[in-house]
Amino acid sequence: MIDVHAHILPGYDDGAQQMSDALIMAEMAADSGVTGIAATPHVLDDRIPDPAALHAAFAALRFALDDCAIPVELYSGMEIMATEKTPSLLAAGKLLTLNGSRYPLLEFGFSETAAHMEKILYAVQAEGFIPILAHPERYYSLQDMPQRAMRMAENGILLQLDKDSILGKMEKNAVRCAHMLLSERCVHAVASDAHRPNYRTTRLNRAQEYTALHYSFEAAYLLFEENPYSIVHDLPVKSL
Numbered sequence: 001m002i003d004v005h006a007h008i009l010p011g012y013d014d015g016a017q018q019m020s021d022a023l024i025m026a027e028m029a030a031d032s033g034v035t036g037i038a039a040t041p042h043v044l045d046d047r048i049p050d051p052a053a054l055h056a057a058f059a060a061l062r063f064a065l066d067d068c069a070i071p072v073e074l075y076s077g078m079e080i081m082a083t084e085k086t087p088s089l090l091a092a093g094k095l096l097t098l099n100g101s102r103y104p105l106l107e108f109g110f111s112e113t114a115a116h117m118e119k120i121l122y123a124v125q126a127e128g129f130i131p132i133l134a135h136p137e138r139y140y141s142l143q144d145m146p147q148r149a150m151r152m153a154e155n156g157i158l159l160q161l162d163k164d165s166i167l168g169k170m171e172k173n174a175v176r177c178a179h180m181l182l183s184e185r186c187v188h189a190v191a192s193d194a195h196r197p198n199y200r201t202t203r204l205n206r207a208q209e210y211t212a213l214h215y216s217f218e219a220a221y222l223l224f225e226e227n228p229y230s231i232v233h234d235l236p237v238k239s240l
């Protein structure tokens with residue numbers, strides 16, 4: 001499996017604070033069958049990290065993984081808190097996509113309206129990117145109107161669920177919305193959105209098993225393996 005959303009880069013956000021946290025998280029991921037992780041620190045448009053410092057941090061984590069013989073490939077990335085400026089910042093190369101692909105990972109405030117999210121996502125699309133909306137199931141507007149998320153998917157926006165929503169560990173409206181989107185077959189990937197070694201972890205195996213059991217083996221393979229692989233290798237993503 002490949003995890004396209006994890007807060008594993010130490011010291012950059014509310015995820016891993018130290019290298020030791022990141023290494024425990026990576027080891028746990030490997031133990032659960034994950035072979036690659038995109039490090040996606042939270043980034044705000046008005047506080048974009050210095051690219052050289054960020055790439056040095058990715059390199060330091062890669063070196064530590066290698067040094068500890070943890071068999072996980074580390075990919076660059078960001079979880080971008082999207083605003084009106086995001087499309088032009090992406091076009092100018094000031095924000096990172098996942099592993100330099102055409103796929104940026106975007107999030108919004110949980111109380112953002114669906115109309116505003118769509119406006120920004122389509123503007124990002126118009127710049128030639130394929131936006132991935134992080135955890136659609138956690139936005140109140142999409143919980144109230146999941147058909148808006150379905151319309152986004154029909155229009156080429158990729159939807160990434162958090163594995164804890166599938167496992168029933170998020171609040172109940174998010175869990176219900178995640179399962180509705182899965183039932184409607186408009187999900188493209190599932191990721192950990194891991195924050196700590198012991199909280200919202202990097203383990204993906206249970207969520208994949210749950211998906212295989214309650215949906216299908218094909219869904220479990222596509223959402224946890226094939227599509228995440230395609231995303232970090234800049235290949236076309238398939239629909240369920």
Ligand SMILES: [Fe+2]
Binds near residue numbers: 005007079193
């Ligand atoms: Fe996240």
